Amino acid sequence: xxxxxxxxxKTISRLSLYxxxxxxxxxxxxxxxxxxHGLARLAGVSAxxxxxxxxxxxxxxxxxxxxxxRALVDHISAHIDAPEGQQVxxxxxxxxxxxxLSYFSGGRRAQLKVVAGFDTAPEKTGRVLLGxxxxxxxxLAEVARRERITIGIIxxxxxxxxxxxxxxxxxxxxxxxxxxPVPIKVPLNVFVENVDITIKLETVAFFALRSR
Amino acid sequence: xxxxxxxxxKTISRLSLYxxxxxxxxxxxxxxxxxxHGLARLAGVSAxxxxxxxxxxxxxxxxxxxxxxRALVDHISAHIDAPEGQQVxxxxxxxxxxxxLSYFSGGRRAQLKVVAGFDTAPEKTGRVLLGxxxxxxxxLAEVARRERITIGIIxxxxxxxxxxxxxxxxxxxxxxxxxxPVPIKVPLNVFVENVDITIKLETVAFFALRSR
DNA sequence: CCCTGTGAAACAGTTCACAGCG
DNA sequence: CGCTGTGAACTGTTTCACAGGG
Numbered sequence: 001x002x003x004x005x006x007x008x009x010k011t012i013s014r015l016s017l018y019x020x021x022x023x024x025x026x027x028x029x030x031x032x033x034x035x036x037h038g039l040a041r042l043a044g045v046s047a048x049x050x051x052x053x054x055x056x057x058x059x060x061x062x063x064x065x066x067x068x069x070r071a072l073v074d075h076i077s078a079h080i081d082a083p084e085g086q087q088v089x090x091x092x093x094x095x096x097x098x099x100x101l102s103y104f105s106g107g108r109r110a111q112l113k114v115v116a117g118f119d120t121a122p123e124k125t126g127r128v129l130l131g132x133x134x135x136x137x138x139x140l141a142e143v144a145r146r147e148r149i150t151i152g153i154i155x156x157x158x159x160x161x162x163x164x165x166x167x168x169x170x171x172x173x174x175x176x177x178x179x180x181p182v183p184i185k186v187p188l189n190v191f192v193e194n195v196d197i198t199i200k201l202e203t204v205a206f207f208a209l210r211s212r
Numbered sequence: 213x214x215x216x217x218x219x220x221x222k223t224i225s226r227l228s229l230y231x232x233x234x235x236x237x238x239x240x241x242x243x244x245x246x247x248x249h250g251l252a253r254l255a256g257v258s259a260x261x262x263x264x265x266x267x268x269x270x271x272x273x274x275x276x277x278x279x280x281x282r283a284l285v286d287h288i289s290a291h292i293d294a295p296e297g298q299q300v301x302x303x304x305x306x307x308x309x310x311x312x313l314s315y316f317s318g319g320r321r322a323q324l325k326v327v328a329g330f331d332t333a334p335e336k337t338g339r340v341l342l343g344x345x346x347x348x349x350x351x352l353a354e355v356a357r358r359e360r361i362t363i364g365i366i367x368x369x370x371x372x373x374x375x376x377x378x379x380x381x382x383x384x385x386x387x388x389x390x391x392x393p394v395p396i397k398v399p400l401n402v403f404v405e406n407v408d409i410t411i412k413l414e415t416v417a418f419f420a421l422r423s424r
Numbered sequence: 425c426c427c428t429g430t431g432a433a434a435c436a437g438t439t440c441a442c443a444g445c446g
Numbered sequence: 447c448g449c450t451g452t453g454a455a456c457t458g459t460t461t462c463a464c465a466g467g468g
Contacts, residue, residue, distance in 0.1 A: 008458075009415055016414040020393070035427070044395040048461055051428065063427040063467050086417050096311035103393070103409055112417055151417055175420025177413055181232070181315070183256040191419040193412055197315055200405055201300070201389055202228040203221055205324055205363055206292050207403040208387025220437075247449070260439055263450065275445050275449040426468100433462070440455070446448100 007056050012080060014053050017043055019076045026069045035066040081111050087147050088112055089173070091164050092155035093119040093134055096179055100153060105130040115147045137167075144171035154178040165192075219268050224292060226265050229255055231288045238281045247278040293323050299359050300324055301385070303376050304367035305331040305346055308391055312365060317342040327359045349379075356383035366390040377404075 021042045025031060036054070037047040054067065059075035061067035088104075090097050097117065104114050117134040119125055125136045135143055143149070152168035154161055154176060161180030168176060169190055176192045178184050181199070186192050233254045237243060248266070249259040266279065271287035273279035300316075302309050309329065316326050329346040331337055337348045347355055355361070364380035366373055366388060373392030380388060381402055388404045390396050393411070398404050 009419065010459075012415050012418050013408075013411050016411045017395070017408070020410075037427095042395075044397065046461070048463095049459095051430085052460080055429070061428060063429090064425080065468075066427070080414065080418050082417065082421050086421070088413070088417075094311065095307045095314065099306065099308035099311055100409060102307060104413075112413060151413070151420055153413070173420075174423050175416040177416045183229070183254075185256065189423050191416060191423045193416050195407065195409070195412060196225075196229070197312060197407070198232075199225050199228045200407060201316075201324060201363070201365070202292065203224050204387040204389045204403060204405050205294065205298050205300075206224050207221065208363055208385075209294050209298070211386055211401050211403050222437075249449095258439070260441095261437095263452085264438080267451070273450055275451090276447085277446080278449070428465105428467085430465090431463095433460105435460070436458085438455105438457075440453105442453095443451090445450085 007079075011053050011056055014043065014045065014049070015057065015076050015080055018050070018053065019073055019080075022069050022073050026073075032069055033066045034069055034072075036061070038066070077111075085111050085113065086151055087116075087149045088114045088151040088153060089140070089144060089147075089149045089168065090114050090117045090132065090153045090155060091119075091137075091140075091168065092157075093117045093121075093124045093129060094155065097153075097155040098129065100155060100179075101130040101132055105132070112151070114153070115149065116143050118143075140167055141171045144168075144173065149173060151175045151177070154180055154184070156180060158182040223265050223268055226255065226257065226261070227269065227288050227292055230262070230265065231285055231292075234281050234285050238285075244281055245278045246281055246284075248273070250278070289323075297323050297325065298363055299328075299361045300326045300363040300365060301352070301356060301359075301361045301380065302326050302329045302344065302365045302367060303331075303349075303352070303380065304369075305329045305333075305336045305341060306367065309365075309367040310341065312367060312391075313342040313344050317344070324363070326365070327361065328355050330355075352379055353383045356380070356385065361385060363387045363389070366392055366396070368392060370394040 018039060036050040040047040040050045057075045057079040059072055101114060114132050117132050118137050118140050120137050125134045127134050150173060152173040154164050156164050158180045161182050162184050165176060165184040165186055169186055174190050178192060178194045181196050183194055230251060248262040252259040252262045269287045269291040271284055313326060326344050329344045330349050330352050332349050337346045339346050362385060364385040366376050368376050370392045373394050374396050377388060377396040377398060381398055386402050390404060390406045393408050395406055396404060
């Protein structure tokens, strides 16, 4: 696949957002086309930003007519999805883990499937929760290999987050989404995204204070 | 303390992280001082970055000796906390809402307190959950005013996220942390941070695929 | 016209590199 | 020396502004 130059995480995130907004928009408004400024309004970004992002997936609209939604969505998908799909493991099936599962059990995207949950608490394992089978921690390596899992979601307490990351990486995972409030260290060939909710809230609080 | 030249959200987020890391580090390692490269290693950023960030709170370390942890933490707190604290409302007491509550019920920071939860489901209201009293939605305005709530956390389904945001803003909230997978629109004097978990996961999946 | 595509400018954030000091 | 503080350089991202087209 030839894709021109590097695409930044920010662009990828926006493309993912555009795809979802466009899918909803096409379904709800029965529209087939959209302008850059229309999509911009939906996404809360500038029209120029939308055009740049769309450039990066190699799709072209037509002047005065805008973008063909279906075609645009297909181009975005071709650029950001793995052709064969990707399997995801969720470690930590507490409140947060279950909340995450419910986001994905809707079955919107078959692209990314949470195929296994793991937890140390015996009462949470051996069950199927929101369509996701849950296993005890010590089966992680085995299940990860069997299910071809490449992505891990860390939803465990901070005290065991690094250890969890290490085990996931050891089991062949190359992408991690970490919700534990501690930065985790991984080899450079593994991509990590830290989502630290308390930091987010403190940041909101800071700017809220100054926006009055 | 008129250092309030523009500080970026990214810097604020890192400062919040530094503060937590330093607090833990001082407690666990019984250390009183730290070098920029030491803090950098803990936070997973560069030493130059740490020094820049610390500059922005107006604290100075000493050459060869590094930073005095206690003093540094105090400077960070003085810079990012509201002197009188801030009250937070959580709307949506489902799995995600409860997960968020458990992050803050630890009582680490008395600075930011989730003082009220709101939900439409009657069985979730009228109770105290993880130290947070839960009310029915129609008491939002009243409670928000009484408790001097300035920050709102949106943990409701996408379909009612915008409506929820509007009600919070109407009740005087000036900062929003939105977990619903839809961008919300607010007046410019309100600060919003969108945390879209499905987008995060798709972004991780994209880069995992390409990480050599 | 009113769109899109895009070079160029502007802006933001990060790192470099070194002076200065204990 | 080995550290911090910081101007300057650099890198990445967003916006501007306008050519080109149906």
